[in-house]
Amino acid sequence: MVEREVVVPGDLLGEDPKLASHGTYVQDGKVYSANYGLVDRRSNIKVIPLSGRYIPARGDLVIGKVNDVTRSNWIVDINSPYEGLLHVSEFPERVDQDNMSKYLHVGELIIAKVADVDPSMKVELTLREEHLRILRQGRVIDISHVKIPRVIGRNGSMISMLKKELDCSIFVGQNGRIWLRGDEKMVDLAIRTIFKIEREAHTSGLTDKIKEYLKNELETMRNQK
Amino acid sequence: MSKPEKLIVDGKRLDGRGPFDMRPIKFTAGVLKRADGSCYLEFGGNKVMAAVYGPREVHPRHMQNASRAIVRYRYNMASFSVEERKRPGPDRRSIEISKVSREALEGVVMEELYPRSAIDVFVEILQADAGSRVAGINAASVALADAGIPMKCLVSAVAVGKIDGEVVLDLNKDEDNYGSADLPIAMNQFGEITLCQMDGHLTEEEFGRALDMAVDGCKKIHELQKQALIEKYGQDITPDVAQPIEGGETNE
Structure with a gap:
């Protein structure tokens, strides 16, 4: 996994204006960060923000x-x-x-x-x-919309794991709202897990960590019965 | 404290600093849970809390601008921030500081990205000790970045003054009270000055020197601001690929 570097607005990111993408701006032929976030230099230069409000875009x-x-x-x-x-x-x-x-x-x-x-x-x-x-049924929670990609996971790995392990219906909105329906206990656990993902969104190996967490929590729940 | 005889003794200032030294500075980003972005700053004896909300809907409605976001800045001193109780509420001085500080920051915020919205910046001075407006700008700039608001860069600010005929960086309370000039300056990292006010008198040559000192001071502060933001997320930042944004699906 590539080490991601935190940048703040105004940090110089590169010399090629053609690579400038989201979260950057070009001044005097150089690319600067326009946001506080993590740089992604794989195909072009973009900055993934660490915070901010949801701004709607077509198709969301x-x-x-x-x-x-x-x-x-x-x-x-x-x-x-x-x-x-x-x-x-x-x-x-x-x-x-x-x-x-x-x-x-x-x-x-x-x-x-x-x-x-x-x-x-x-x-x-x-x-x-x-x-x-x-x-008409279920529960909705709010999290920061910038953490949504982590809740979904790579190719939906995180969200499908949650659905499978907890047997819940979950819908993740791009605006940071998540709808859940299922067994009340399981939904409680799903919500706790999602908040945990939100808190630890910037750490690596998150899916495995969450898998472990879910296993332990489910174990405790079974023992309590 | 009554007026001391001299403010500089043997090349040292009363608090032991040399002419080019700033007071200790400590930034902490993201200290408030409810705010979109926040920063707590200790700048010498100043203790400042800045909170940023937004972009959000504009109330009252008539203030909104159809093509860009508006920035609102409120500088407020707590009643206990100074020795003699400060009467709460806005007064001539704090309204002025709010205006110039807002203008110091407006230039870097990319307002055109959020039409019809407002970005609210609240700066509370919990303890004042000369240079609270520059402290407020420094904290507000970090809080804006913490709120995820797109900006061209951070803004750093520092005051330069003249005491006992010498130009010195970052006045403290006594130097401010008994000195002969005070020159708060804010600039962005490209060296563009966004705030420049002056109390008292400086010759042209002194002004030039003062400006150079301010540039150096702002550079140091800029480093500290960056550091504070980077530290907020600790060392363990290695999230893997953020997915191309895509809605989840229901599994019914």
Whole structure:
């Protein structure tokens, strides 16, 4: 595994402006870090931030909470500085516009897809796709969105391990919200594990460490019975 | 303390420093849980806490800018931060410091990335001991980076002053009170000056020397700021590949 180096904004990362990617900027033909994070120099130079709020991008799958209902839109909190708009036409059924709350009311949680984000950061959501739906059961937790890739793991290794070991349904939204459903005890453990992943996200060999942790916890649970 | 006869004795200042020495400085990044980014700084006798929130929705709404983020900076002195109780709340001085400090940092924050949002910086002076505005800027800059806000670089600041006719770096309280000039300066790592104020008088030649000292001081502070951010994650940073971002799937 490559040793990752922590950089702060303004650190010089390279001399070739063509390699500049996410989290960097170019000044006088040189590449500088624009963020506090870890450098990735494999194909191009990018900085993976260690913190920060979720900024929606087209195609992201997110978990949102309905904040307000207007005549044509549901206004959805997506754990970001920008609210999401779910237009009636993006709802999977025909909607009676005089009675919007009948279909989706304030406080309900949805799995939605970011259909579009315009330059002024107007965020449009959609529910008209497979997997997208209203969440009527289960639990949702919030973690920092920059840790989401670690919760998913390489090719989904972490998340599939969690699902398999704990026999839970889990959905990870790009905006740092995670939905879980299953046996209450198992969901409790899954949540504890996810928070542990969040805390230790910057350490190496995480999947193995978590596997070990889960094994021990499951062992203790069995002994208590 | 009443006015001492001399502020420099045998080439040493009253606290034993030479003219080019700064007071001890200690940065700690990420000390507050609720804030997006934070920094606690001890800068000589100054104790400063900085917290950054955002980017977040702008309230009141009319303050928002359709094309960029706004930066709001609040410098506040705790009522117990000075010997005589400070009346709480904003006053002429702290409003001014808030404005110039905000302007010192605005230049490096990439505001255009977050239209219609606000980045709030709160700086609380818990203990004041001359140079609290530069301490505030130093701490705020680390807190902004800690919050993951994209910036061109960090901002470092230091004050230079004149005591007993000599130009010295980083005044302490007595030197500030009884000295004849105080020149707080903030700059980024490229040497662009983003804050420059002055109390008292300096000749042109003295000003030039003072500026050189400030540049050196800021370089040292910049190193400490970087160090604080790097230390926050310890030595064991070797996460393997962060996956190309992709939503999880439900397994139903």
